[in-house]
Amino acid sequence: MDLLPLEVAKKVRRDSTLVKYTDGQFIQSRGDSKPGISIVRSGAANAGIIGMDGSVSMTTLLGPGQSFGEFTIFTELPRTHDVTAVGETEIYQMTATRFTRLYDNEPQLSRALLKTALMRSHILLEMLDAIRRLPIRERAARILQSMSHTAGNPNKLECRQSELAYTLGVSRISLNRGLKQLAELKLIELGYGEIRIPRPALLSDWVANHCNPAPLAS
Structure with missing residues (x-):
C-alpha cells in the first residue's frame, strides 16, 4: 500500500471488505481456487505450508500494507500457501472482479504489483542461496533479515523457532544454537514466540559482510 498514491490507496480500501481474524485463524488455505x-x-x-503431520514450513511473515493472492487473479492458479493470522489481524479482501476493474483504470496498481513481485523474487533467491551455501548461523541471519522487510514491524518477528527450523531444513537444536550465537553478537534478542531485532541496520550490515559470496577476481 505504501507504493500506491494516496488516492489509489483510498480506492483500494473503498472496494475491499475489511475482515477481522483472531490469533491463529486461517485467512486462506493451500489449494483454495477462489481468486482475489x-x-x-x-x-x-x-504464510507457510502445513504438512500432513502438522509441521509448518514457514515462508514469510506479512505485515500492514503487504498483499498476497495476486497471482490467483492473473494466473488462475490455486493458492499455494496456508495463511494464518498472528494476533488480532484485519485484512482487506478484494474480489477478482473489483480488483480487475480498478486495475484497468489505475496504472499505478500495475507498477506497485510489479515492484512487489520483483522484490519477493529477489528475497526468494537470497533465501535459496542461504539454504544451499551458508552455515546455520548465517542462514538464520539472512532469513530473519528477509522476514523483517515484510513483517510490518522490522524490530519484531512473531514466529516459533520450530517453524523457522523446519523452513530452513535443520533441527531445532541446531537452529537454537545459531540464534544464540546471533544473540551473543547483539544482532537479535530471543523471546517467547518472537525474535526481536533491536537494530535492523546492524543486522543488514552483518549479513552483507558475512553472507554474500566473495567478489570475482578481476
Missing part, C-alpha cells in the same frame, strides 16, 4: 487479493491492514499474516 488480500491486504493486511493491521496485525500480521503468517
Whole structure:
C-alpha cells in the first residue's frame, strides 16, 4: 500500500471488505481456487505450508500494507500457501472482479504489483542461496533479515523457532544454537514466540559482510 498514491490507496480500501481474524485463524488455505487479493491492514499474516503431520514450513511473515493472492487473479492458479493470522489481524479482501476493474483504470496498481513481485523474487533467491551455501548461523541471519522487510514491524518477528527450523531444513537444536550465537553478537534478542531485532541496520550490515559470496577476481 505504501507504493500506491494516496488516492489509489483510498480506492483500494473503498472496494475491499475489511475482515477481522483472531490469533491463529486461517485467512486462506493451500489449494483454495477462489481468486482475489488480500491486504493486511493491521496485525500480521503468517504464510507457510502445513504438512500432513502438522509441521509448518514457514515462508514469510506479512505485515500492514503487504498483499498476497495476486497471482490467483492473473494466473488462475490455486493458492499455494496456508495463511494464518498472528494476533488480532484485519485484512482487506478484494474480489477478482473489483480488483480487475480498478486495475484497468489505475496504472499505478500495475507498477506497485510489479515492484512487489520483483522484490519477493529477489528475497526468494537470497533465501535459496542461504539454504544451499551458508552455515546455520548465517542462514538464520539472512532469513530473519528477509522476514523483517515484510513483517510490518522490522524490530519484531512473531514466529516459533520450530517453524523457522523446519523452513530452513535443520533441527531445532541446531537452529537454537545459531540464534544464540546471533544473540551473543547483539544482532537479535530471543523471546517467547518472537525474535526481536533491536537494530535492523546492524543486522543488514552483518549479513552483507558475512553472507554474500566473495567478489570475482578481476
